[in-house]
Amino acid sequence: MPDQPSSKSHRxxxxxxxxxxxxxxxxxxxxxxxxxxxxxxxxxxxxxxxxTCGSFDVPVGKAALSHHFSVLRGAGLVEQRDLGAKRVNRLRREEFEARFPGLLALLLRPDEV
Structure with a gap:
């Protein structure tokens, strides 16, 4: 197949x-x-x-972290792409703000723990 690596590690x-x-x-x-x-x-x-997915200091293992990212993608909050062997992330701030104005700002306030 063109443009498709034959490696089993391709996801x-x-x-x-x-x-x-x-x-x-x-x-x-x-x-x-x-x-x-x-x-x-x-x-x-x-x-x-x-x-990268592994750069976050959260108290869960790889499988649970993968699940959490899947939920965030499903909620339209996070976009991910593969960069070599690593998966990198971005917060879909503008898109989410357009859908739910003000919600992210409330969640990101330092006094909201």
């Missing part, structure tokens, strides 16, 4: 949900978990595409 690109298709309760549910909220806060303080 499928992650699926992303359009934030415009996410119901409010879906977004709130994704953000209710403390680990996911921490991931979003950490991404909010980072440049787009600079954080």
């Amino acid at each position: 499928a690109a992650p699926a992303h949900t359009d934030p415009g298709q996410v119901p409010l309760l879906g977004a709130l549910s994704a953000l209710a978990d403390p680990v996911r909220l921490q991931l979003v806060r950490d991404l909010a303080g980072s440049e787009d595409w600079t954080r």
Whole structure:
């Protein structure tokens, strides 16, 4: 197949949900978990595409971290892409803000723990 590596280590690109298709309760549910909220806060303080999945200091293993990122993608909050062997992330701040104005700002306030 052209443009497809034959290595078994190749992974499928992650699926992303359009934030415009996410119901409010879906977004709130994704953000209710403390680990996911921490991931979003950490991404909010980072440049787009600079954080790999393994660069977050959260108290979960790789499988659980993968699940948390999947939930955040499903809620339209996070976009991921592969950069070599690493997966990098960005917070879909503008897209999420357009769908739920003010919600991220409330969640990112330092007094909200």
